[in-house]
Amino acid sequence: MVEVLFLHGLAGKAAVWDALDLPPRFAATAPELPWHGMADPAWSHEPDPARIVVDVVSDRHDVVVAHSLGANLLLECYADGRVPPRPTVLVCPFYRPEPADFDWPTISYYLNDFHRTFTEALRVGETARFPEAKRQWLARALRDQVGPYGWTRWFQTYLRTPFLDLSRVDAPVLVVSGVDDIAARPDDGRALAKGLPRGRFELLDGCGHFPMIEQPDRLAALVRDFFDEHLELT
Template sequence: MSRRVTVNGVELVYEDGGQGTAIVTLHGGPGMGSRAGDWAAFQPLTDSYRLVSYDQRGNGESGAGEPYSHAQFVSDLEALRVELKLGKIVVLGGSYGGFLALEYALAHQEHVHAVILRDTAASNRFQGTSMDRAMSSGFPMDQERLERLFAGKVASDDEFRESFAMIQPLYTVERDPAAEAERLARIPFRYETHNWAFSRNQPDYDLTGRLHEIGVPVLVTVGREDWITPLEASEELAAGLPNNEFVVFEHSGHSPHIEERERYLGVVRDFLARHVPAPAPARRRTRSFSRSRRRNAPSAPGPSSSTCRRARTRPCCSTTSSSSTLPASRSTRPSGLSPC
């Protein structure tokens, strides 16, 4: 059941489940994103961690209230962390939510265990190539409408919906028109939030010169076929972050957490197991296990090896399906997942 909390004068709607170290998800798609996709995708992690997914101000079911600046979104997240008594957190941001995850880590690194980035960027420099990809995709595109969308000059929620319907086929490697139609019907479009983000926030967004300041472990993930935050954007992130692990999902577009879901969750679990405090162990039923037997007991096997695992201080690799020990098969998309 969703919950509500008021922070910085705006009511935020959120989901909260599980126990242990808190993972807070930041959805993308300002003006059309919501907590629903992240909550559906990452809910399996509640077996070991606390998961909090919320609609940012001006998004989903949360209240409106300018400014929709990065500074305000970061302030809201910090206020939410304090209000929910989350302590030190893992920040998981996808797409535009990755921008905010980076901004939060720079502003409040003392409250961050680790950062997980999915298909995002440290700057706005790849927007032109994204538009080129859209126009050369073979799908019907209205260049004028596309330019208004990227410039944050959308005139109404209806225009926003029609514009997203036009580009929606670009987001995944394998199309599912029925799923696209279902998703389009569910999205709560709020064009004012989108316009603020793309006309005011995006033009000056560039954190490349500050990435070296983020010292906590960062998992950088991207789908090789991502059209809007392309592989080069994640390569730029990996080149600038001093303590990162870089994983490329070969059979995905913008949403590897959906398109290669089981493998994506496996990569995330492996990263968390190595960088985040483990959940409290269950209480022992007996104290008769002797000290000498503890010394002689075989050590528990660690997580299976990965080509990325040891390169924690440099951008390490592109992990492909064939080289990973994690399953690479495409899983069925659970209800509620959306590539945003």
């Protein structure tokens, strides 16, 4: 049996992984993290949200699948030695290889259009049946619930990515990005995979920031095949 830990992203929830149908040999754990949708924003008042990932990942987890903010915090913990690296799938992570890759237009985009990522989640999730106006309202409600501190904690994590010691992430890592991702650009995922010692990149056509909802069968196949390749299953 392979123990798989799933980590969701900012304003996501554990149920975001429900459509990812893995074979019975994979035993899944998907905790509700403090930054889940409509959560108490108190988690963001602490300066080091990565410590939450340290507390969640244990030696019994053979592999990890992490999305968005969860992926970035996990990567940070691998790079600074707080969590031992293991075979991992990072879904739509944020990454820039150089500090100069962050400029004022980048900050403006992620600040002023922050709600658009939530709009995408609502468009492809269980709320897809809602009218567009209601989805737009809910997206702004999620943004407001995350709040300035939550946004700042996420963006600080993004800003630190050029300084991560990726050489310490010596486990195999599959980085998955969506062609149509308006939040974590495909170039981010490609650059991250290139910088990892054992990184591999997979780009999903016709997919945005939520492959586990938009293309769950394809993502499940990638996850299954990747872990089968790097683990000795009994």
